[in-house]
Amino acid sequence: MHTARWLSQIADEGWDLHLFPAEVGIPHHDYRNITLHTFYRQHWNGSSSGVQQKGVYWPFPRGIARIRQVAQLTAPRRATQAARLARTIRRLKPDLIHVLEMQSAGYVALEARQMMGGEPFPPCIYSCWGNDLFLFGKRPDHEPRIRAFLSECDYFIADCRRDVPLARQFGFKGEDLGVFTTAGGYDLQAMRLFRQPGRVSSRRVIALKGHQTIRGANSLAALQALEFCGDLLDGFELRVFSVSDEIRQALSRVSQIEGLHVTEVRHPCTHEEILDLMGRARIAIGISSSDGTPNAMLEAMVLGAFPIQSDTVSTAEWIEDGVNGLLVSATDPESIAGALRRALTDDALVDRAVELNSDLVDQRLDLIKIKPKVIELYRKVAAQGKPSRQPDA
Numbered sequence: 001m002h003t004a005r006w007l008s009q010i011a012d013e014g015w016d017l018h019l020f021p022a023e024v025g026i027p028h029h030d031y032r033n034i035t036l037h038t039f040y041r042q043h044w045n046g047s048s049s050g051v052q053q054k055g056v057y058w059p060f061p062r063g064i065a066r067i068r069q070v071a072q073l074t075a076p077r078r079a080t081q082a083a084r085l086a087r088t089i090r091r092l093k094p095d096l097i098h099v100l101e102m103q104s105a106g107y108v109a110l111e112a113r114q115m116m117g118g119e120p121f122p123p124c125i126y127s128c129w130g131n132d133l134f135l136f137g138k139r140p141d142h143e144p145r146i147r148a149f150l151s152e153c154d155y156f157i158a159d160c161r162r163d164v165p166l167a168r169q170f171g172f173k174g175e176d177l178g179v180f181t182t183a184g185g186y187d188l189q190a191m192r193l194f195r196q197p198g199r200v201s202s203r204r205v206i207a208l209k210g211h212q213t214i215r216g217a218n219s220l221a222a223l224q225a226l227e228f229c230g231d232l233l234d235g236f237e238l239r240v241f242s243v244s245d246e247i248r249q250a251l252s253r254v255s256q257i258e259g260l261h262v263t264e265v266r267h268p269c270t271h272e273e274i275l276d277l278m279g280r281a282r283i284a285i286g287i288s289s290s291d292g293t294p295n296a297m298l299e300a301m302v303l304g305a306f307p308i309q310s311d312t313v314s315t316a317e318w319i320e321d322g323v324n325g326l327l328v329s330a331t332d333p334e335s336i337a338g339a340l341r342r343a344l345t346d347d348a349l350v351d352r353a354v355e356l357n358s359d360l361v362d363q364r365l366d367l368i369k370i371k372p373k374v375i376e377l378y379r380k381v382a383a384q385g386k387p388s389r390q391p392d393a
Helices: 002-007 064-074 078-092 102-115 143-152 163-169 188-194 219-228 245-254 271-278 295-303 333-345 347-364 367-384
Strands: 034-040 051-056 097-100 124-128 155-158 175-179 205-209 237-241 261-264 283-286 306-310 326-328
Touching: 002 097, 034 078, 078 102, 097 102, 102 124, 102 143, 124 143, 155 163, 175 367, 188 271, 188 295, 205 219, 205 271, 219 245, 219 333, 237 245, 237 271, 245 261, 271 295, 283 295, 283 333, 295 306, 295 347, 306 333, 306 347, 326 333, 333 347
Parallel strands: 034 051, 097 124, 124 155, 155 175, 205 237, 205 283, 237 261, 283 306, 306 326
Antiparallel strands: none
């Protein structure tokens, strides 16, 4: 979803765009005016939106299941992906390459470059997504690959200011292109159509991102905090999206809270369903010990939901604790419960945050302002080529 939304900003510029997916999957329905270099061509009609597919083609109904099975087993292998990417670069000779995310796409790009040896390699832009450096940079099995990849990158885009000095610490010597969220600019006018009328303090929905993952998500702590606040939840509905199996089991306990109705939003859910949820929610909870700028947090801010968010340094770039949201510890359910109690009882805080967050996203997220900057950075890189490298500190 993040990739599709980012690419939508440049899809109508008349550029020859090619996407090399790092993972096997059905192409996103929002792709436009792009060529997809997939392992095999999906039975998916993108012709009306200017989408073309390159890859193994099997025109018959029989045998397609076998093709999918081979793709699932073979395509994710990094060496296989890297070899395909190297061949694609040799054939296309692109003006530039933009790597979105490190651990899937970045490592593949690094191996492709190594396979190409001394052959010309286009200028490389790297967009750092939430956990790329802040989490994986602390892991001994990833640090060498991170350093190797960043040493080969020419340009850097962060999704939060926190990661700009981190990139330098891990060996990046190229040019910073600025801070842009993973999805780029937001179509605020279209998004606000999902906002329900009336005061946000009158809403009776709590939105929770239901992840429990090795990447730091800790929704179990949020569910425990909800149990601590059971006396305030009569008449409320908890809607949980992106639910992992571990969270689904824990929901059975929370559903026993008297007067609280618990609903699981279908998975996978569409972006429109998330916007509809945030447009109905009084509170949006996102808990993770490691993340960049959470898109769900930004969507909550656009649509009026009061954000309770774990403090990952990056979130403090958007939330002033106790003013337009509340920042909590990702591992302390009591901290989360204290914030939840305040957000459930302080109507003035919740309603004032709506105005503050609306002004903030107008300044920093509006597609009308962001899109021209994104287009210009691509033009700059294409015209400039590889930048001069900064010397070691």
